[in-house]
Amino acid sequence: MTTFLGMPALPAFGSGNLFAGESFPTAAHRELGNAQLRANLGHATHTIRDKRQAVVAELPDWEQLRDAGSAIKQAVMARLPELLEEFETNFTARGGVIHWARDAREANEIVAGLVRDTGETEVVKIKSMATQEIGLNEYLEEQGIGAFETDLAELIVQLDHDKPSHILVPAIHKNRTEIRDIFLREMPGADPALTDDPSVLAMAAREHLRRKFLTAKVAVSGANFALADSGTLAVVESEGNGRMCLTLPETLITVMGIEKLLPTWQDLEVFMQLLPRSSTGERMNPYTSLWTGVTEGDGPQNVHLVLLDNGRSAALADEMGRSALHCIRCSACMNVCPVYERTGGHAYGSTYPGPIGAILSPLLTGIEAEENNSLPYASSLCGACYDACPVKINIPDILVHLRSVDVDSKRGKKKVPSQMDVGMKAASWALSSGKRLGLVEKGLPLGRLAAGPDRKITKLPGIAAGWTQSRDIPAPPAQSFRDWWAKEHRNAGGAPGTPGTPEAGPSRTLSPDTKETPQ
Amino acid sequence: MTAREDILSRIRAALQDSPQAPQIPREYRAASELDMDALIELLVDRLVDYKAQVAVVPETEVPARIASLLDGARSFVVPEGFDAGWLAGTGDDGGSRRRVDSPAAPLSVAELDGIDAVVTGSAVAVAETGTIILDGSANQGRRAISLVPDHHICVVKAADITGILPEALGRIDGTRPITMISGPSATSDIELERVEGVHGPRRLDVIIAR
Numbered sequence: 257m258t259t260f261l262g263m264p265a266l267p268a269f270g271s272g273n274l275f276a277g278e279s280f281p282t283a284a285h286r287e288l289g290n291a292q293l294r295a296n297l298g299h300a301t302h303t304i305r306d307k308r309q310a311v312v313a314e315l316p317d318w319e320q321l322r323d324a325g326s327a328i329k330q331a332v333m334a335r336l337p338e339l340l341e342e343f344e345t346n347f348t349a350r351g352g353v354i355h356w357a358r359d360a361r362e363a364n365e366i367v368a369g370l371v372r373d374t375g376e377t378e379v380v381k382i383k384s385m386a387t388q389e390i391g392l393n394e395y396l397e398e399q400g401i402g403a404f405e406t407d408l409a410e411l412i413v414q415l416d417h418d419k420p421s422h423i424l425v426p427a428i429h430k431n432r433t434e435i436r437d438i439f440l441r442e443m444p445g446a447d448p449a450l451t452d453d454p455s456v457l458a459m460a461a462r463e464h465l466r467r468k469f470l471t472a473k474v475a476v477s478g479a480n481f482a483l484a485d486s487g488t489l490a491v492v493e494s495e496g497n498g499r500m501c502l503t504l505p506e507t508l509i510t511v512m513g514i515e516k517l518l519p520t521w522q523d524l525e526v527f528m529q530l531l532p533r534s535s536t537g538e539r540m541n542p543y544t545s546l547w548t549g550v551t552e553g554d555g556p557q558n559v560h561l562v563l564l565d566n567g568r569s570a571a572l573a574d575e576m577g578r579s580a581l582h583c584i585r586c587s588a589c590m591n592v593c594p595v596y597e598r599t600g601g602h603a604y605g606s607t608y609p610g611p612i613g614a615i616l617s618p619l620l621t622g623i624e625a626e627e628n629n630s631l632p633y634a635s636s637l638c639g640a641c642y643d644a645c646p647v648k649i650n651i652p653d654i655l656v657h658l659r660s661v662d663v664d665s666k667r668g669k670k671k672v673p674s675q676m677d678v679g680m681k682a683a684s685w686a687l688s689s690g691k692r693l694g695l696v697e698k699g700l701p702l703g704r705l706a707a708g709p710d711r712k713i714t715k716l717p718g719i720a721a722g723w724t725q726s727r728d729i730p731a732p733p734a735q736s737f738r739d740w741w742a743k744e745h746r747n748a749g750g751a752p753g754t755p756g757t758p759e760a761g762p763s764r765t766l767s768p769d770t771k772e773t774p775q
Numbered sequence: 776m777t778a779r780e781d782i783l784s785r786i787r788a789a790l791q792d793s794p795q796a797p798q799i800p801r802e803y804r805a806a807s808e809l810d811m812d813a814l815i816e817l818l819v820d821r822l823v824d825y826k827a828q829v830a831v832v833p834e835t836e837v838p839a840r841i842a843s844l845l846d847g848a849r850s851f852v853v854p855e856g857f858d859a860g861w862l863a864g865t866g867d868d869g870g871s872r873r874r875v876d877s878p879a880a881p882l883s884v885a886e887l888d889g890i891d892a893v894v895t896g897s898a899v900a901v902a903e904t905g906t907i908i909l910d911g912s913a914n915q916g917r918r919a920i921s922l923v924p925d926h927h928i929c930v931v932k933a934a935d936i937t938g939i940l941p942e943a944l945g946r947i948d949g950t951r952p953i954t955m956i957s958g959p960s961a962t963s964d965i966e967l968e969r970v971e972g973v974h975g976p977r978r979l980d981v982i983i984a985r
């Protein structure tokens with residue numbers, strides 16, 4: 257990368273809630289011990305997955321819509337500078353004000369300054385990934401400005417001083433009884449007789465927020481889409497809290513990543529078909545709001561948009577990883593991911609969990625950021641996320657690419673060959689000749705010895721310890737496939753294909769991962 | 776350098792491999808082939824699925840239908856451009872029960888909060904997804920009026936029903952303040968159990984006038 261001076265420029269990486277507090281394996285190990293979380297998540301992801309499958313199957317042109325969506329996003333990335341300028345011109349011409357923010361800190365300062373200018377000390381907030389990414393609520397709090405989340409799930413998470421675990425249903429890790437307890441504890445004036453019936457809890461939230469909505473002077477939102485040719489912003493939601501925030505206050509401040517643009521109004525027809533079906537498994541979400549700058553006499557009269565870079569330009573510079581910016585945050589990839597289903601969203605550390613988080617976070621922060629360099633390994637590479645993604649982001653390919661970037665970046669740092677280097681060398685030596693492989697396989701019974709009577713290896717030494725940290729390995733078979741084959745064909749009468757003893761059969765040598773192939 | 780210049784130059788630098796914008800393949804459906812009866816049937820099916828109440832009536836019966844839906848309401852609001860003839864059955868012409876809202880003379884949020892119901896028209900509807908689109912035209916009014924009262928009665932003219940989303944968006948001016956409504960407000964945030972009515976109107980009545 258070079259600047260106009262011909263000097264190599266450093267990529268400008270993102271800051272804020274993009275970093276894992278600990279490595280993925282450590283976090284995953286802890287989360288795996290939480291059986292309640294796993295049960296809640298398993299139920300949720302499977303339910304949404306089935307609903308999604310049903311409504312997607314209804315559309316005869318689903319694949320054509322995906323092709324269009326993918327191409328539109330590719331075009332957006334290729335033409336990003338001109339599209340941003342076009343959007344800016346149109347939004348500004350209709351009375352909106354645009355601000356640009358290089359990183360989380362700058363964006364937070366802009367928003368806080370805008371709120372301060374209104375003289376208010378409270379804002380109502382629509383659930384937004386971008387404001388979570390920059391840690392806006394915490395920053396506003398420090399500045400003496402109260403930010404109230406109004407999406408039911410975000411409200412639950414905020415009241416419990418917890419973190420979201422899923423981008424679509426952030427409180428999915430909590431069940432109804434836990435939610436009732438949170439309301440009783442944290443909601444001023446909550447009815448002590450509150451039951452744990454979801455409709456009762458939803459009405460309690462309605463009561464709690466109604467006054468806030470009707471009196472709020474400032475609202476903060478994200479945006480799902482921005483249309484360059486008309487200067488229009490869109491928010492897609494269900495509960496009506498979005499409409500409340502977008503319509504009733506005097507001032508509206510939206511924070512949006514620069515990648516959310518679509519070139520034309522017509523492109524909305526593609527994305528409004530892809531998004532609701534992929535995310536909630538509904539034909540359409542209950543409410544979508546669109547606004548273009550200011551409309552006299554209708555809605556907020558002070559309308560601001562903060563355009564956020566925060567590492568997006570750095571991600572854009574990675575030719576292979578660039579398409580991670582096509583993401584429309586539908587969460588379909590999480591709901592099909594076997595790794596996410598077991599570890600839950602918290603294990604990924606950043607605002608973006610699941611398969612997309614495993615590529616997006618390291619792209620935004622740079623893979624050199626030690627907190628995030630284990631994320632590209634948080635995958636079985638089964639490919640389910642790629643199949644589910646409405647804009648066809650090839651997540652598995654990008655994961656592999658980032659793994660190689662990670663290995664390269666580490667190689668530059670150390671002289672001594674790692675265990676991985678040694679292991680890979682040994683494997684290539686063994687696998688390059690049948691004779692050598694046969695020799696190595698003679699060692700299999702040794703592995704059985706190590707496994708002990710329960711036929712499980714629970715602790716491997718060295719670099720392989722990472723694998724056994726959160727799972728057991730079945731003992732190696734008593735004999736290798738090659739030995740079994742040789743014996744079968746020596747024995748008279750053994751028709752080809754007849755299995756040997758159950759334990760020695762070749763199927764037993766499959767790795768545990770092969771069970772995880774997508775349905 | 777301003778943040779704007781800085782970000783734009785970072786993006787240009789990131790794109791120094793000069794990626795080409797591809798031709799957009801638009802082989803997806805642009806229109807549906809359903810006739811009017813099938814469109815109405817599909818729209819009703821979808822709306823009922825979202826727990827909205829739907830009535831299909833001849834245009835002449837719209838006033839009676841509105842009047843009966845408003846029967847229990849102590850007050851209701853209509854946008855200034857709403858067809859006065861459709862309110863004939865309410866017996867409130869100029870009365871205290873009916874409030875009229877317009878961008879020039881808007882009701883306050885507190886006033887809207889005290890009003891039981893709202894009656895609006897609509898710009899266009901999408902049968903396949905059960906979506907009704909309001910674009911702030913004179914018979915639909917400001918966005919706030921269809922949001923704050925708890926009961927929304929919405930009239931959809933049969934001629935404004937389209938089959939699929941691309942047809943509907945093609946009829947709309949994107950720069951207007953637009954609200955797309957698919958059923959009443961709903962949440963699935965607690966154990967994924969759908970609860971109708973959180974912050975928006977808890978009751979949605981659709982009258983399809985044919």
Ligand code: SF4
Pocket residue numbers: 534582583584585586587588589590612641644645646647648649
């Ligand atoms: S990567 Fe694709 S599937 Fe995952 S959230 Fe983004 S758009 Fe949805």
